[in-house]
Amino acid sequence: MSIRTRLLALLVLFITAVMLNIFALLYLAQAVSNLLDDIDRVRERQLTASQMDAHLRDAEAALYRYQFEGERGFADQFFSKITFFASDIAHYRALTDDQISRDWAAQLDQSRGQAESIGNQLISLRDRQNADLQSFLDTQVQFTDLLLKTLRPVRADDEPYQAAVTGMYEASRAMLTSVTSYVASPDETKRGQFTDAIVGLRQNSAQFAGLLKTPAEQEWLAQIYTASNRLQKLGSQLISARDLQQSLYANFIAIVFNAGQQIIVGKIQPHEANLLNDAQQSVQNAVRMAVLGSVGLPLFITLAAGWLVYRLSRQMNSSMTALLRGAQRVAGGNLQTPVELTGGDELSRLAQSFNNMMNGISSREERLRALIGRLAQIQDEERRLIGLDLHDGLTQLVISANMHLNALNALASPGLEPAAMQELDVSRSLVKQAIDEARKVIAELRPTLVDDFGLEQGLRRYVSDTCEVHHWGYEMVASLGGLNIAPSVQNAIFRIAQEALANVSKHAQTQKVRVELSADDQRLLLSVQDWGRGFDSADIQDEMKHFGLVSMQERAAMMGGVCRIHSKVGEGTLVEVEIPRSALAGRSEDVEK
Numbered sequence: 001m002s003i004r005t006r007l008l009a010l011l012v013l014f015i016t017a018v019m020l021n022i023f024a025l026l027y028l029a030q031a032v033s034n035l036l037d038d039i040d041r042v043r044e045r046q047l048t049a050s051q052m053d054a055h056l057r058d059a060e061a062a063l064y065r066y067q068f069e070g071e072r073g074f075a076d077q078f079f080s081k082i083t084f085f086a087s088d089i090a091h092y093r094a095l096t097d098d099q100i101s102r103d104w105a106a107q108l109d110q111s112r113g114q115a116e117s118i119g120n121q122l123i124s125l126r127d128r129q130n131a132d133l134q135s136f137l138d139t140q141v142q143f144t145d146l147l148l149k150t151l152r153p154v155r156a157d158d159e160p161y162q163a164a165v166t167g168m169y170e171a172s173r174a175m176l177t178s179v180t181s182y183v184a185s186p187d188e189t190k191r192g193q194f195t196d197a198i199v200g201l202r203q204n205s206a207q208f209a210g211l212l213k214t215p216a217e218q219e220w221l222a223q224i225y226t227a228s229n230r231l232q233k234l235g236s237q238l239i240s241a242r243d244l245q246q247s248l249y250a251n252f253i254a255i256v257f258n259a260g261q262q263i264i265v266g267k268i269q270p271h272e273a274n275l276l277n278d279a280q281q282s283v284q285n286a287v288r289m290a291v292l293g294s295v296g297l298p299l300f301i302t303l304a305a306g307w308l309v310y311r312l313s314r315q316m317n318s319s320m321t322a323l324l325r326g327a328q329r330v331a332g333g334n335l336q337t338p339v340e341l342t343g344g345d346e347l348s349r350l351a352q353s354f355n356n357m358m359n360g361i362s363s364r365e366e367r368l369r370a371l372i373g374r375l376a377q378i379q380d381e382e383r384r385l386i387g388l389d390l391h392d393g394l395t396q397l398v399i400s401a402n403m404h405l406n407a408l409n410a411l412a413s414p415g416l417e418p419a420a421m422q423e424l425d426v427s428r429s430l431v432k433q434a435i436d437e438a439r440k441v442i443a444e445l446r447p448t449l450v451d452d453f454g455l456e457q458g459l460r461r462y463v464s465d466t467c468e469v470h471h472w473g474y475e476m477v478a479s480l481g482g483l484n485i486a487p488s489v490q491n492a493i494f495r496i497a498q499e500a501l502a503n504v505s506k507h508a509q510t511q512k513v514r515v516e517l518s519a520d521d522q523r524l525l526l527s528v529q530d531w532g533r534g535f536d537s538a539d540i541q542d543e544m545k546h547f548g549l550v551s552m553q554e555r556a557a558m559m560g561g562v563c564r565i566h567s568k569v570g571e572g573t574l575v576e577v578e579i580p581r582s583a584l585a586g587r588s589e590d591v592e593k
Contacts, residue, residue: 009308010308013304013305017301017305023293039276041095042272042279044095055085059082066122066126070126078119082119104267107259111259115259118249118251122249122252129183129241135234136179140175143228144169144172152165161211164205167204170200172228174196175194175198175201175231179234179238183242205221205225205228209221326338395438398438402432405427455493455494456480462494472510472511476515477518479519483584497526497528500528503549503573508533508572512530514527514530515529521581523578524579525578527575528574530572532572532573533572535569535573552575552577556578559583561578562578
């Protein structure tokens, strides 16, 4: 399967996973939106139920406090809370969408009507009770004033008279105590005390009637009968009203309990809590479905895509690694080892094309190296021939001319004019310089030092002569240990050293050089180092500017070796040449052929 097909499959899997995620999220959004609306309605009904319960309890508390304290503000608060309770019932009914909740709302509304009706009765009863109690107290005060301020001072020394007055006063006080106590806290003993007080008042009134002597006392007796009857009537009304109040309040409490505890707390709130739990469970189910749709299936698809990516990445990694190593081998000069990739994908075809390219480059490089080697031989041969021509032709003529000038000088010097003698000396000096220059050129063209003394000693002499000419300090280390080196290889190594020292003389501006020629079990090493001005090593790639450096590298490459050049501006230059021992005898001979 090609890489393009695999990438297309990955794209299809990716789009499928994305679409599944989108559909799952749309489903989740729709479901959660609807369920959140339901949850909001349930929560609003729960809040309304809590408000109903709170308003009902507040109405109960307000009515309770009005029964005992009688302040009008509590009655107004009762009616206000009952009104709020009715509004809550209407709001709850508007929020419900099932019949059972509507039935509960109807029951609450009925209970609200009953509670409001009984509350009105209790408030009216409490208002009448206040009026009766006030009348009872006023009558009691008047009766007490009549007994203590009017009757008692009349016959202070009449003990029966005083006993009857005191008995009526105590009986009236007992009536007041029993009635107020019963109104505050109903108790049958208080009712009995009230009855006993009535009996005692009547008995003492009858005893007082038997002691009357004056018309004024007769009139006072009539007032006593009127006041006692009114006290008896008001006390009985207050006790009866308190009994009715207790009964009505008990009914009110029962209605409130039924509405609050049994319906609101016992039915509505658990029902709404169940609905809320159901809605939350539905949300969880929707989330699970969405997770399954957006995570489960995409996860499976992702695993499949991951498997494809893993296989593709491994293949691409191995293929790219093989191609990279092949490129590195080519960059290092190895054109023999091909890139081994199998398959029919694009990278395999690229590897095949790369191998074909390497084969072509290798063939061209071999032909080019052979050509370069042949050109180098031709160049060396031309230099040798030119050197021979110069040595056997021009140099011999110049030497002959020099000999004739010396002979002329010996023959004619006694009779020549000083000016002519001076010109003759100048001519002899110029000819001698020409001879020296010709010999120098011949030495550069044809390194006879290698032929005459071998590579090690010839290089020593060349370094010594060059450093002496340029006034350099030098260090020469040469130790080949009798290593057998083909003549062409010796000439090539000598030419590299010669080119390196030539570059030093042209560019380095150094005061010292170091040349080392050594060998070990694997290689021959030549290094030429100076401490001159140096240059940027990146510029070596420009062959037009650094033809000498490139030629050294090419000469080393023809021998199967490598030439490395290290240089930094201001720190000097180091030329290192490594030739494998296997190439010292055979490689050069092949090149010559």
